[in-house]
Amino acid sequence: xxxxxxxxxxxxxxxxxxxxxxxxxxxxxxxxxxxxxxxxxxxxxxxxxxxxxxxxxxxxxxxxxxxxxxxxxxxxxxxxxxxxxxxxxxxxxxxxxxxxxxxxxxxxxxxxxxxxxxxxxxxxxxxxxxxxxxxxxxxxxxxxxxxxxxxxxxxxxxxxxxxxxxxxxxxxxxxxxxxxxxxxxxxxxxxxxxxxxx
Numbered sequence: 354x355x356x357x358x359x360x361x362x363x364x365x366x367x368x369x370x371x372x373x374x375x376x377x378x379x380x381x382x383x384x385x386x387x388x389x390x391x392x393x394x395x396x397x398x399x400x401x402x403x404x405x406x407x408x409x410x411x412x413x414x415x416x417x418x419x420x421x422x423x424x425x426x427x428x429x430x431x432x433x434x435x436x437x438x439x440x441x442x443x444x445x446x447x448x449x450x451x452x453x454x455x456x457x458x459x460x461x462x463x464x465x466x467x468x469x470x471x472x473x474x475x476x477x478x479x480x481x482x483x484x485x486x487x488x489x490x491x492x493x494x495x496x497x498x499x500x501x502x503x504x505x506x507x508x509x510x511x512x513x514x515x516x517x518x519x520x521x522x523x524x525x526x527x528x529x530x531x532x533x534x535x536x537x538x539x540x541x542x543x544x545x546x547x548x549x550x551x
Contacts, residue, residue, distance in 0.1 A: 360391035361399040367391075369411040369418075374454045376461040377408055408462065409476055415458035416480040423487040433495050434537040437509055441533040444513060445526040453524045456517040484510060505540060512536045 367389035371380040382396045382404060391399075400406045422443050430436035447455055459477055466473040488506035489499070497505060512532050519528035 360389070360395050363389040364391045364395070364399060364407065365410045365414055368407050369414050369458065370455065372408060372411050372462050373456065373458050374451075374461070376465050377404075378465060380404075382407075408473070412459055412462070412473070412476045412480060416483040418458055419480065419484040420487045423484065423491060427491040430491070430495065433492055433497055433505065433540050436491055436495065437537055437540060438533055440509070441513055441516070441529055444517060445520070445529040448517065448520055448529075449526055453521050456521050457514055460514060460517070481510065508539070509536065 364385050368380065368385045371384055371388060385391075385407065386393050386396060397403070400410075402409075423440060426436055426439035426443055429439040459480055462473070463477050467477055468474075485503070485506045488509055489502040492502040492505055493499060512535075513529075516529040516532035519532075520526055
């Protein structure tokens with residue numbers, strides 16, 4: 354018999370995917386219960402703060418996911434460009450497998466909620482800060498100086514986020530591929546211009 358915490362975890366996973374695809378306002382507790390297979394009466398038991406509490410849990414899960422994807426990409430990387438390529442390929446693969454429904458874990462909610470809700474906005478900013486830190490941590494051992502690693506992390510995040518939006522609209526991974534190769538070219542140019550270590 355599943356433990357009580359299993360249904361809570363399943364609900365967070367289901368909510369994260371629904372929020373990713375549809376956004377916050379178009380997702381109901383009924384959708385989450387249906388997709389998670391959790392008992393109908395468990396919603397307010399596990400999330401007494403309601404839908405907002407569930408969303409905060411899903412947002413935190415997105416931070417975990419982005420850190421994990423960055424770590425997975427780093428396992429296949431020997432240089433900054435290959436790290437970016439591997440990360441983009443992971444995200445493109447997920448997008449394609451979802452029928453172009455599942456882009457960034459939080460982008461849809463960011464567009465809906467960040468302009469009007471400071472608490473959600475802070476949670477989104479925290480997720481992006483975690484992703485930035487994960488990228489910086491992976492770039493530095495690949496020869497990028499700390500200052501450049503932070504700027505490169507921001508550039509990588511911005512490029513991939515934009516490419517995901519374009520790919521969802523086009524229902525093609527081509528924008529991700531094109532953007533990634535342009536980004537790698539910029540990274541290679543920056544690496545070549547970086548002074549050699551003493």
